[in-house]
Amino acid sequence: MAEHDHKLIHAFGALAELGQEITNKNNFQETIRTSLHLISGALGIMRGAVARFSRFGHELNMLAIRGLGDDFPLSLSLTLEDERQFLSCGLTPIDIQQAKVLPFFQVYDASFERRGLELFVPLVVRDEIVGAIFLGEKATGEAYTNYEKEIVCAMGQHIGVAIAQRNLMAEIERHADENRQLFDEMRSTYHDTVKAFAAAIDCKDKYTEGHSVRVGKFSEIIAMELGWGKDEVEGAAVAGYLHDVGKLTVERKIINAPYRINAKESKELNGHPGVGYEILQPIHHPYTDVPLAAKYHHERLDGRGYPDGLYDREIPYIAKIVTLADSFDAMTTDRPYKARRPAKEVVEDLQRNAGKQFAPELVTAFLGGMLKELQGEDRTKRFRRLLGRDYMEAEGIVDTLKYTLNEMAPTTPMTYVAAAGQVIL
Amino acid sequence: MTTQSAVVSSLEPVDGRAVIHAGDYINKLSGEQIEHECKRKLDEGCTELILNFADTEIVNSIGISILLGVIDTASNKGAKVVFSDMNETTVELFEMLGLTKHVTLA
Structure with a gap:
């Protein structure tokens, strides 16, 4: 069997596990942590993070981090220009090295470079930014292939839906609290x-x-x-x-x-x-x-x-x-x-x-x-x-x-x- | 292979080398136990972690991610990681995903 097929089967297994993880009623933080493991393990990625977007603070707040060190910022601000661009791109991996025209990548350039981050994936669900995935270098040292980027997108969709559902639940709980009050x-x-x-x-x-x-x-x-x-x-x-x-x-x-x-x-x-x-x-x-x-x-x-x-x-x-x-x-x-x-x-x-x-x-x-x-x-x-x-x-x-x-x-x-x-x- | 065996056994470090035996299936639960054990050895001053996969038959994606984390942590502490006694399937998987580029095979 060709290595490409092996990779595909391995990634497919990870995608199936991710689907199961998202539909389980586990602790949300743990679900996101596991999701990050699954993406990393599917493609052999050394480090990365998953963040949730706060539309009130216009910032990405980290939910799970792997291998980015203690000094990596836990909250990253977005400008309206960044948000517009991410929304127009949709759920597509952005090559960090090639996206430095955006204020977001200029502001955090040093942090991203120091940690070897290569891909940024805005999680867009129903035309709203709900979060983002940051991915570092692969253990093979090779660049991400297009098919690997597609796998990242597929897994990102699952994670985006999980975050959107969590946001919805939080909203419902907040309304319930208000009603109770x-x-x-x-x-x-x-x-x-x-x-x-x-x-x-x-x-x-x-x-x-x-x-x-x-x-x-x-x-x-x-x-x-x-x-x-x-x-x-x-x-x-x-x-x-x-x-x-x-x-x-x-x-x-x-x-x-x-x-x-x-x-x-x-x-x-x-x-x-x-x-x-x-x-x-x-x-x-x-x-x-x-x-x-x-x-x-x-x-x-x-x-x-x-x-x-x-x-x-x-x-x-x-x-x-x-x-x-x-x-x-x-x-x-x-x-x-x-x-x-x-x-x-x-x-x-x-x-x-x-x-x-x-x-x-x-x-x-x-x-x-x-x-x-x-x-x-x-x-x-x-x-x-x-x-x-x-x-x-x-x-x-x-x-x-x-x-x-x-x-x-x-x-x-x-x-x-x-x-x-x-x-x- | 659906059972989860007792995942880890480890020997106390000798001359800065510690041997950690992985179980038959490395998933989230057993992977985290390996990770915990490795961190403990590194904190004790271990300079060489030898992960023995003689019993290992399956490693899932979460297991891979955790092993990558172990490699990264050891690297940051200047420690060496050795993977030993892997079967052919595990070697192929680790090679395909690049883990073998960061460890010594034995």
């Missing part, structure tokens, strides 16, 4: 808006100041105790913060009435869940069911709630959470006509109404969270911050919680007899 900012704005709404709602009712915020935090605790994910927990908190948004349209004197309100006033007040739903429904919330929580937070499992008298499974789960949080806050805060109830009594009330007003597993989760804090298993002091230290350390509360949770375990199945005697499953 934008999303975080929007999320933060959304939460600030929600809190501002909650504060506006609470302003309307001077006796229940902070109610919406507390319901948000209690809803958050329940969702956390259920083991929900971060987004779902946030969604529960938002549902709690906004559950009373419909009260913005109810007259202040009705909300603050220190007496039993009449039927007309009661109708207006009881319309706030529906109004809340109408306000929240057109908003594109990042969490599901926020409007439903507002609409159904006065529903009860036994169907005796309002506005629609829904039964158990007809009530959205998020609304059941907010219902429990809302009622708990109502029982544990002072009202104009009623002082807050002792913790022990509240716990007993929740147990008594589990399966009637509240979902039993939510009561269990909520009281379980409270017990964990009282027993020191949970050091976040979530309940203590919301209810006050004295309230949380009332005598006998730990025993009451233990007893109640024991009584309620295993969780009461969602079966009960409704007022009308109908069995609901």
Whole structure:
């Protein structure tokens, strides 16, 4: 077999290996380093380098270098004239000795000559410079033949595509990062808006100041105790913060009435869940069911709630959470006509109404969270911050919680007899 | 020849000469081991690297590139490189690509 054929077969093997290397999902730097080895080994080239073009800096930055010494520049600037020429040449090897009219080869002449660089191959992909290959002398000492230059071009195409793909991936990652940042900012704005709404709602009712915020935090605790994910927990908190948004349209004197309100006033007040739903429904919330929580937070499992008298499974789960949080806050805060109830009594009330007003597993989760804090298993002091230290350390509360949770375990199945005697499953 | 044998064994330098035995297939992995071993010997002050290819049957392009790197490094340090016990195919390949111009054959 003629030597020319041997060379061709050897180079063909290297080209096949290069194709495989480029399509492997290896580390990019390692891929380029291997690619340089493959070109060098295919043609017996003593030294060389592969660089990536930065269109922002207008420079070639080295990705892999072989045998060029520590003093070889790692970043080489291009003028616009250089770029124009390289683009017009396309992916064609340029003989460095014959290209000294270009500023690029004049500026770096000494470095190229000292290292014996002979060929420069601009890597042009889809009419864009993505990089370049620098090749030194062959080990045979002979000049590059045309067929060897063609092999260099073929291998250069592979390397160019690998760099272009990497650039594209970097661009996609950058856009993804920007989108993530934008999303975080929007999320933060959304939460600030929600809190501002909650504060506006609470302003309307001077006796229940902070109610919406507390319901948000209690809803958050329940969702956390259920083991929900971060987004779902946030969604529960938002549902709690906004559950009373419909009260913005109810007259202040009705909300603050220190007496039993009449039927007309009661109708207006009881319309706030529906109004809340109408306000929240057109908003594109990042969490599901926020409007439903507002609409159904006065529903009860036994169907005796309002506005629609829904039964158990007809009530959205998020609304059941907010219902429990809302009622708990109502029982544990002072009202104009009623002082807050002792913790022990509240716990007993929740147990008594589990399966009637509240979902039993939510009561269990909520009281379980409270017990964990009282027993020191949970050091976040979530309940203590919301209810006050004295309230949380009332005598006998730990025993009451233990007893109640024991009584309620295993969780009461969602079966009960409704007022009308109908069995609901 | 698809298996990659234990690629390298080397003897400690005697009188500045170190012998490095290449494995049956010189590719990226085994080539880098040879390269590492050669650099270590050169750093220890070795002035003659003898690469023994008695077991070598295949050298791929990456292997060639790495061997060229070894030759270049040794040359920069003023050390001599000897290729020994190559089979006919390996000699032809090394001659075709010019490696033999830079080493002593034994």
